[in-house]
Amino acid sequence: MLKLAFILFLFGPSFQLDLPTCQPGDYHFEYTECDSNGGRWRVQVPKKPNFCTGGAPHPAVRGKSCDFTCDKGQYLDISGDQECKHCQSGTFSLGDGIRFENWEKIPEGFTSTAESFRFRHFEMGEGEDEDTVNCSSNAFTAKGSYLSVTPGDCNAQLTYSVNLVKTGSVLFEFQYPEESEGSALFHFTIQNDQCESDLDHSHKNQWPSKTKSGAWGHIGTKLEKGLNVLKWRVVGIGSDRSKKTVAPVLIRKIEVTGVGFTSVCAPCKSGTYSSEGSEICTPCKPNTFSKPGADMCKPCNPATEYSDEGAGVCTQRPPCTKDDYYQIQLPCVNGKTQKSFEWIQPQICRKDVPESIQLPGKTDAEDCPPCNPGMFLSKTAGCQYCPDDQMSDGKTPCQKCPASTSPDFNLEMNWFNTMPNNMSSECILFSDDTCKYNSSWVPMGDHLVTHFGRSEDAYLLLMQTVSGFRTAESKDHRQIVGTISFEFSTQCTGRCEFVFLVEYDGHSDVKKEWSGTKGKTHFSFDVSKSGPMTFSWAFQRSYIGHLTNGHVAENDLARMYSIKITNSLDGGAVGCKKCPKGVVDNRCVPCPAGHYIDVHSNSTTCQACPPNTIIRPTNAWGKDNCVECGQGLKASAAGDKCVTDCTFTDKEGKLYDFTKLNKITFVKGSNLFTGSGTKYYHGFNISLCGGDKMVTCTQNVSSPEKSTSESKFSESSLVKGVVCRSTIIPSTDASKSLSTQPTSLGDYIDKIVTNTSLVEMYKKEGYPTEGSEKDIHFYSKSEDSTEACPEGRNTIISLKCDQKMEDEGEIVFPPKCVYGTCDGCNFHLLWKTVYACPKCAKEDFVKISLYREPPAIETQKCAIKLHFIVKVVVPPVVALGLILLICVIYCWQRNKNLEYKYMKLTHQNEPNYDGELPGVDSCGLSDGEEDQFDSVQFKTSRGSKILNKIRGKRSDKDDENPFETGRSEKIPLT
Incomplete structure (x- = not known):
């Protein structure tokens, strides 16, 4: 080397x-x-x-x-006089701009990346946690006529850097389907040469609005001189990971101006042409074609060739087959109808070759099928709805309802001789605005069937619009105002898709999705909103690219057999129903609140529902329609909804008072960051006890080209309930923070319970299980079902007693499910607060005396409360005791007297006694002797006289004592 x-x-x-x-x-x-x-x-x-x-x-x-530039359709002649000149035919120029609309591959200058985003648990103090997933399938991918990205748990980013010589602009067209609601964020930002984003300027920080199915939106904004870094981001939202299918986000065209002059005009691509001084190339019309750089399109051979719009070559016409025509049911005329056949337009097959199938003729006339319920057959206009005060089963003429009954209005379709009123069909492509052929749902008498053009990679949309429902919706959305039910089938060679959608206030939701072949399938959906509504059914054929080189399955089809919408403003009366309170304006006068119509009695009457139950006015026929309120709730005074007064008493009689928590509470979810550092989080608004304090979540994201009136909050950007969630993109100025994707997580409180074991749920979500059986659980429910959550969404607010918490306490997210949910449908939040502790009862208190010096002795009168039996028994017992005491004293006194007399007698026998008594044989009386008292006189000594004086004080009469001696007589000694 x-x-x-x-x-x-x-x-x-x-x-x-x-x-x-x-x-x-x-x-x-x-x-x-x-x-x-x-x-x-x-x-x-x-x-x-x-x-x-x-x-x-x-x-x-x-x-x-x-900074010099030329106008559109011109170029700078740098080799000549350095002046602007018009582009030649077959070429075009944007002047100072560049356009990208051919996406066979990612163009030079663009960068497509995808990386997992990370989240942090700031609220729970768990530090930083990083979650990484495979993002290879979630990047922007070139699909020929557009760029596509499927939202996932990743941050997909498309970046384009351009250096402008003067102030310019950027314009791009996109599809951000409403089906992506809750599954993705679409974000467009503009950075300067320092890679800094000015998020406070709306034109540099935009969140594109949702687009209708198949529709394209566009955003245009200015660019400043110098380096501009354009970034398109699609971020998957993890809370809806359970969603089976997610609609992709598409970008069809990107145009940038202000890049400077161009010294050469670009040639038109094949299938387009241009005249002198053009800024765009015009696509060729059907059955014509062009080569690159053409100034005009050339026609195909009309007999043997055809071409679609914008074709670069002509295609040989194939022989006609049964797939090139379809059958239609002709309108009834004089009670007769026929089936006819028509070619699919534009017709591309050849009828003049031997192997071609010819178009069949009309069938023989046959009797018209009956009209749908609520309609009658008019000789001139076919099936028509009965007047408001009449009814029909579709087979008989209209007739008035009997007295005290009202028409039962439904929109019921069982026969499809023609496309019903307020029903339409539409063909939608992902890449183009309209389909090339007249593909549509076709009426076939007893059903509707899909019919596609050749190789049409599209989906057919069947739409039924209703003006509203005859019952006003309830504030808590629990009341059902009507029901839609339908029966369908699909016949597919692969994984075709059949989707049911509901659109209300410009907001569309997927309610149910089926895939593959399905036999006759019945499905019903309860409606809780009474305004205008559109029900849609979309069918897309199987895509079997690995077998047929990217073609759709030609024989896939879907059939619709019947559709029924109850209590709608549209349609006719299919029957009559009894009205116990009479009829006003063809409607039953409703029973009083909390009453049902007893249809089993001989005379229809209004009866009160059982205690603690409510009744729905739309279905008040029969006691079975009285709905019992959930645990911890009670029926309102009006009997139309279940409410709570924000107190709760458990089975042990303990009282809980949550009135201090009965206000709108906001709780911020964990901070989430995209790979480029953009922060967002989920915000939850909570009204614990509901009632008049309902919460609202809004969407303030709008495109800058919308007028001020359009950018204000509309009904479609508001959701109300007891719990709702929205995605917040914070800003340094709080008033400029963005809120998007509002979702109701609970329209009403379903029940309040305690002593319920949720240990397994606590373990799964990472909550501590100790003492969980004492938590109070508020269950709320949202009836708004989606494809991912067919039963709607449910939220549990668990209140845990914590004496250490101050004020209202703290709301904690599940440690293992930082979005508040582990499956996207069931949410659980733990609220630690002192107000979750039971209120103290009288028996919970103990008197404790505290003093510095001993307190003074208190004396109180005691009152003994004796039993009635005691009161009856005690007085006689006391009286008897007194009598016995008196007897004892009396006997004792007599005994003392006898003792005295005896002692005196013995004393007189003593030797020194002056008067000596004669001896006696016995002191007692023999049997039969009587007590005789002899008069005996004693000689009284001086001492005896003194003693007698003392004893004389006890007795007033000495004569009463038989042993008393004489005071003056002397007893002789002999």
């Missing part, structure tokens, strides 16, 4: 000397880089390197200023 380099160093100049001298035709003109004065030089340089050397190039001359 060193030797080779040395040889080249020595002999390199000799190689250049061997090159031929440059001739005038070997040069072309170029501009130098712009200098500090904003100008540049035109110089002549060889067209090819190392092709020639030397020669006599023209001297450098001052060129046009750096």
Whole structure:
């Protein structure tokens, strides 16, 4: 290598000397880089390197200023007089711009990337957690006529950098289908040469609005001079990961102006042409074609060839087959109808070849099928709806309802002789505005059937519009105002798709989706909103590219057999129903609130629903329609909804008071970041007890080209309920923060329960399970079903008693499901608060005396409350006790007297006694003797006299004592 380099160093100049001298035709003109004065030089340089050397190039001359540009359809003649000139036929120019609309591959200058986004648990203090997934299938991909990206758990980004020589603009066309609602964010930003985004300027930071199915939206905004970095981002929203299918986001055209002059006009691509001075190339009409750079389109051979619009070549017409015509049911005339056949237009098949099938003729006349219920057969206008005060089953003439009954209005379609009123069919392509052929749903008498043109890669949309429903919707959306039910079938060779959608207030939702072949299938959907509504059914044939080189399955089809919409403003009466309160304006006077119509009694009457139940006015016939309120709720005074007063009593009698929490509460979800650092999060608005304090989530994202009146909040951008969620993109100025994708997570409170074991749910979501059986759970429900959540969404607010919490406490997201949900349909939040503790009852208190000095002794009168039996028994017992006491005292007194007399007798027998008694044989009486008292006198001594004086005080009468001695007589000794 060193030797080779040395040889080249020595002999390199000799190689250049061997090159031929440059001739005038070997040069072309170029501009130098712009200098500090904003100008540049035109110089002549060889067209090819190392092709020639030397020669006599023209001297450098001052060129046009750096910001000079030509108008559209012109180019700058840099090789001549440096003036703008018109483009020749077959070419075009944007003047100072560039357009991208051919997406066979990602154009030069564009970069497509996809990376997983990361999230952080700031609220839970868990630090940073990074979640990485495979994003290879979620990047922008070239699809020929558009770029496509399917939203996933990734941040898909398309970047284009352009240096503008003057102020310019960017315009792009896109599809952001409403089916992507809740699954993706579409974001467009403009950065400067420092890669800085001015998010506070709306034209540099835009969130494109949703587009109707198959429709294209566009956004145009200005660009500043200098380097501009354009970024289109599609970010998947993880909360709806359970969604089976997600509509892709498409970009069809990108146009940038302000890039400077162009020195040559671009040739038109095949299938287009242009005249002199054109800024665009015009597509060729059907049955014509053109080569690149054409100034006109050439016709195909009309007998043997055909072409679609914008074709570069003509295609040979194939022989006609049964796929080139379709059958239609002719309108009834005088009670008769026929089936006819028509070619699909534009007709591309040949009828003049032997193997071609000829168009069948009309069938024989046959009796018309009956009209649909609520209609009658008119001899001149076919089937027509009965007047408002009449009814019909579709087979008999209209007739009035009997007295005290009203017509039962429904929109019921069982026969399809023609396309019904307010029903239409539309063919939609992903890439183009309209389909090439007259593909549509076709009436076939007893059903509707899809009919596609040859190789039409599209989906057919069947739309039924209703003006509204006859019952006003309830505030909590729990009331059902009507029901739509239908029966269909699909016949497919692969994975075809059949989708049911509901559009209300400009907002469309997928309610149910089926794939593959399905036999006769019945489906019904309850409607809770009473305004105008459009029900749609979309069918797309199987795409079996791996078998047929990217073609759709030609034989796939769908059939619709019947459609029934109850209680609608449209349609006719199919029967009559009894009205116990009478009829006003062909409608039953409703029963009082909380009452149902007893249809089983001999005379239809209004009866009160059982306690704690509510009744729906649209279906008040029969006691079975009284709906019991959930646990912890009670029926309102009007009997039309279940409410709570924000208190709760459990089975143990403990009272919980949540009135301090009965206000609108906002809780911020975890911060989420895209790969480029854009932050967003989910915000939840909560009204714990509902009632008059319903919450609202809004969408304030709109395209800048919309007028001020259009950018204001509309009904379609508002959702109301007890719990709702929206995606927030914060800004340094809080008033400029963006809110998008509002979703109701709970229209009403379903029940309030406790002592319910949710241990497995707590474990799955990462909540602590200790004490969970004592938590109070508020269940709320949203009836608005989607394809991902056919049963609607449910939210549980669990309140946990925590004495350490201050004020209202803290709402915590599931540690393992930071979006508040683990499946996109069931949400769970834990609210730690002191107000979740039961209120203290009297038995919960203990009196504790606290003092610095001993308190004074308190004396209180005690009142003993005795039982009635005690009151009856105690007085006699006390009286008896007193009598016994008196008897004892009396006996004791007599015993003392006897003892005294005895002692006196024994005392008198003593030797020193002055008066001695005669001896006695016995102190007692013998049997049969009577007590005799003899008068005995004693000689009283001085001591005895004194003793007698003392004893005399006890007794007033000494005579009563038979043993009393005489005071004056002396007893003789002999």
